[in-house]
Structures are given as structure tokens and as C-alpha cells.
């Protein structure tokens with residue numbers, strides 16, 4: 383590998399890196415492990431996730447991006463540097479790097495991200511908004527875009543945007559996404575079973591029997607947790623129909639955000655939108671029945687993009703094809719002096 387462009391999706395749940403030459407070449411959880419006493423960085427990504435739970439006293443897991451914002455930007459910077467170094471080891475010429483940042487990011491935070499990329503060897507850094515990257519990744523040609531609506535449901539945030547001829551026409555971002563689905567499941571199990579479950583268990587229930595559309599068979603799933611009354615571990619079962627009711631609340635809020643975006647979109651584009659349908663991206667959009675529900679509530683066809691979880695990274699990596707034409711949604715960052 384000599385001269386490459388690298389795309390990074392800096393997500394709340396995972397960091398995904400894409401290059402045209404290699405495709406998706408890194409996918410690791412957005413987690414770092416630090417020494418609880420000294421704050422020293424011990425491991426990043428998959429390694430950090432593996433260390434969790436094994437040595438709980440000394441080691442603390444930190445998600446530098448929480449709810450789609452940068453909770454700890456020093457650790458975030460270190461994480462970006464680590465991942466970028468990992469994929470660009472054999473690169474001779476300094477790469478151009480495009481990074482998809484959470485929509486709620488501040489100037490200081492974006493500067494930290496840009497700087498991390500420069501320190502890691504980038505010669506030029508571009509920042510891109512998530513729905514723009516998701517659209518490119520889903521195969522929408524931005525030069526021809528006309529009333530294309532994108533709904534990206536990630537871990538921390540959901541982004542909705544209407545794109546047309548090289549820019550974002552209307553958009554919304556809300557902090558209700560995959561993590562929130564897990565939260566409502568945890569709360570439901572606690573309130574109705576008196577059992578406390580962890581985030582991992584909640585996520586497997588969501589992926590296992592979570593659904594927002596009616597299904598013929600009311601599947602059941604077994605889970606383990608700690609009974610709050612006895613304090614002891616317990617095995618219980620939960621039904622798809624119960625989980626569906628619980629998930630509907632956050633999902634309806636997402637659909638309301640989409641509706642408000644449509645309401646603010648010029649009527650001509652709404653017509654095009656009806657032709658194009660809504661494209662769903664992000665891991666959270668893989669929730670069973672999501673496209674069906676979107677179609678039922680909003681009366682617009684809805685499709686889950688292929689590789690929906692990787693869409694943003696793929697789009698970020700392909701961004702360089704569009705940089706000359708894009709006006710909105712990309713911030714071309716100035717090159718920072720070297721340290």
C-alpha cells in the first residue's frame with residue numbers, strides 16, 4: 383500500500399475504518415481501558431473490551447464517545463491515533479483522512495479529533511457529517527441526489543437528513559438510538575421481573591427477540607440476571623410481544639423526528655422523496671421490523687441499506703470522490719502544524 387485515502391467512522395459503539403483498496407479494514411468497539419487509579423491508558427478497542435470484567439478493580443473501561451458526543455476528548459484523541467496507526471503502518475505516503483464525527487460535536491472536540499489524525503500521520507483531514515457519509519455509503523450519488531432522505535440509527539444518536547444536489551436541505555439529530563433501546567429493556571426487566579440485567583444481556587434480548595413489527599410467532603428468549611429481592615442470580619424468559627411494546631416508545635420518538643424533518647422539507651423535494659423512499663442505515667436500523675414500521679407510519683417506502691452498520695465508514699472512505707463538489711456537510715479542516 384502506498385498512497386491511500388482513509389475513512390473513519392468515529393461511532394459511539396464502534397470505530398470502523400474503510401479504504402478503497404482494502405474495504406472495511408478495522409472494526410473495533412469504541413472503548414479504551416485505563417488504570418482506575420492513575421488514568422494510564424492500558425488498551426484500546428477489542429483488547430480493551432476483552433480486559434473488561436476480568437480485572438474489575440484496577441481497570442476501568444471508558445467509552446470516549448457517549449450519546450454521540452465526545453465525553454473524554456483526550457482519550458478519544460488517543461483512540462483515534464491508535465486505530466489510525468494500526469491501519470496505516472505500511473503506508474509510505476501520508477494519507478488523506480476523512481472522519482465522520484457525531485453531529486453534536488463542538489469546535490474544540492473536532493479540533494482534538496483533527497489533531498489526533500494529524501499526529502497519527504494524516505496529511506489532510508476532512509470532517510463529515512454522519513447522514514452525508516451514510517448516504518454515500520448507501521450508494522446515493524450526491525451529484526444527482528434529489529430529495530433523498532436518510533435515517534441513520536446508531537448506538538448513541540439517530541440522524542435524519544434530506545439531501546439534495548450536494549447538500550443537506552433539512553436535518554435532525556436526536557439522542558435516541560440503539561443504546562436507548564437497551565436502556566428501556568433494562569428498565570422493563572427491572573420493573574416487571576425485579577431482575578437486574580447488564581447492558582450486554584439487554585442488547586442480546588434486543589437482537590434476539592426485539593421487533594417493532596407484528597410477527598406470527600411470539601418467540602421467547604431466556605436471559606440471566608440478578609434478582610433484586612434475593613440478590614441471587616436467576617434465569618427468566620421474555621416474550622417478543624412484551625419487548626415490542628417497550629421498544630415502541632423510543633422508536634416512535636425517532637419516527638416523530640423523521641416526520642418533523644419531512645414537514646420542514648420543501649414540497650418539490652417531498653415528491654422526490656416519495657419516489658426514492660427512505661434509506662435506513664446504522665446498526666440500530668437493523669432492529670427487526672424497522673423498515674416495515676417506517677413505511678406503515680410515514681407512508682413512504684423504507685429500505686435497510688446493505689451493510690447498514692458499515693455504511694457510514696464506507697461513505698466516509700468514498701468521500702474523496704465528492705470533495706470538489708460538496709458544499710454542505712463537509713468541513714475541510716486546515717492542516718495543523720506538526721508537533
Ligand SMILES: Nc1ncnc2c1ncn2[C@@H]1O[C@H](COP(=O)(O)OP(=O)(O)OP(=O)(O)O)[C@@H](O)[C@H]1O
Nearest residue numbers: 393394395396536537538539560664665666668669
Ligand atoms: N441486529 C441488530 N438488531 C438491533 N440492533 C442492532 C443489531 N445489530 C446492531 N445493533 C445495534 O446497533 C447499535 C450500533 O450501531 P452503529 O454501529 O451504527 O453505532 P455507532 O455508529 O457506533 O453509533 P453513533 O452513530 O450513534 O455514534 C448498537 O446499539 C447495537 O446494539
Ligand SMILES: [Mg+2]
Nearest residue numbers: 393536664694
Ligand atoms: Mg454511526
